[in-house]
Amino acid sequence: xxxxxxxxxxxxxxxxxxxxxxxxxxxxxxxxxxxxxxxxxxxxxxxxxxxxxxxxxxxxxxxxxxxxxxxxxxxxxxxxxxxxxxxxxxxxxxxxxxxxxxxxxxxxxxxxxxxxxxxxxxxxxxxxxxxxxxxxxxxxxxxxxxxxxxxxxxxxxxxxxxxxxxxxxxxxxxxxxxxxxxxxxxxxxxxxxxxxxxxxxxxxxxxxxxxxxxxxxxxxxxxxxxxxxxxxxxxxxxxxxxxxxxxxxxxxxxxxxxxx
Numbered sequence: 472x473x474x475x476x477x478x479x480x481x482x483x484x485x486x487x488x489x490x491x492x493x494x495x496x497x498x499x500x501x502x503x504x505x506x507x508x509x510x511x512x513x514x515x516x517x518x519x520x521x522x523x524x525x526x527x528x529x530x531x532x533x534x535x536x537x538x539x540x541x542x543x544x545x546x547x548x549x550x551x552x553x554x555x556x557x558x559x560x561x562x563x564x565x566x567x568x569x570x571x572x573x574x575x576x577x578x579x580x581x582x583x584x585x586x587x588x589x590x591x592x593x594x595x596x597x598x599x600x601x602x603x604x605x606x607x608x609x610x611x612x613x614x615x616x617x618x619x620x621x622x623x624x625x626x627x628x629x630x631x632x633x634x635x636x637x638x639x640x641x642x643x644x645x646x647x648x649x650x651x652x653x654x655x656x657x658x659x660x661x662x663x664x665x666x667x668x669x670x671x672x673x674x675x676x677x678x679x680x681x682x683x684x685x686x687x688x689x690x691x692x693x694x695x696x697x698x699x700x701x702x703x704x705x706x707x708x709x710x711x712x713x714x715x716x717x718x719x720x721x722x723x724x725x726x727x728x729x730x731x
Contacts, residue, residue, distance in 0.1 A: 478503040478673040484533035486519055493519045495697040504671040508684035511694035517677040521644050525564035537564055538641050558590050565635030566644040569651045571627040573619040580615040583634045605633040609663050625656030632663055645676040685709050693717045
């Protein structure tokens with residue numbers, strides 16, 4: 472048996488919302504332990520691609536494999552997993568959004584414990600010990616008994632990462648995880664993501680943090696109008712782009728960066 476080196480394989484993935492074609496036959500592989508940064512203008516399909524991986528958005532066509540789970544999409548004939556199977560699958564594909572989606576009525580500790588208790592059936596003491604270890608990992612063990620409304624944006628996002636990690640995912644998906652944060656809080660979240668990369672976590676990141684993508688990503692993928700226009704190493708795509716639309720996007724980004 473050959474060793475599986477690809478953690479994610481996407482082939483011919485398409486999605487339309489009404490008359491608007493959001494994804495156009497996208498194919499993308501992510502190595503086990505690899506970090507892929509998705510970049511591109513707003514509306515290019517990056518977030519939809521990410522949401523398709525864990526079936527928050529159901530594609531119209533194509534095939535997606537994550538680990539050993541394979542899903543094939545064929546319009547109305549698509550057969551989706553049942554609720555239990557879907558919960559198990561999503562537990563292995565952790566996702567962190569722009570907005571933190573924490574439960575405001577639960578403490579930080581309970582926010583991190585909730586998934587293992589409710590979905591995985593983890594015993595309470597074990598779930599609590601694991602949650603405390605993860606809060607320590609993201610630098611927030613001292614906030615365990617506090618509630619989300621007293622935390623900064625960066626702290627909330629670190630709790631959201633700990634909550635996703637509590638499900639012991641094979642893959643982590645980050646959808647603009649720093650875009651809702653004040654600039655001075657971005658670094659603390661990127662530091663946690665950098666630590667996950669160092670540990671060998673497979674990750675896909677939709678990001679506008681080009682310096683971070685250059686530092687961290689094994690592969691940078693530029694999307695436009697629902698399609699992958701260019702993909703390669705961070706150096707190839709960010710420093711020596713071959714496509715005119717990639718060059719134009721990066722030029723606009725650098726202009727905005729210098730103007731800030």
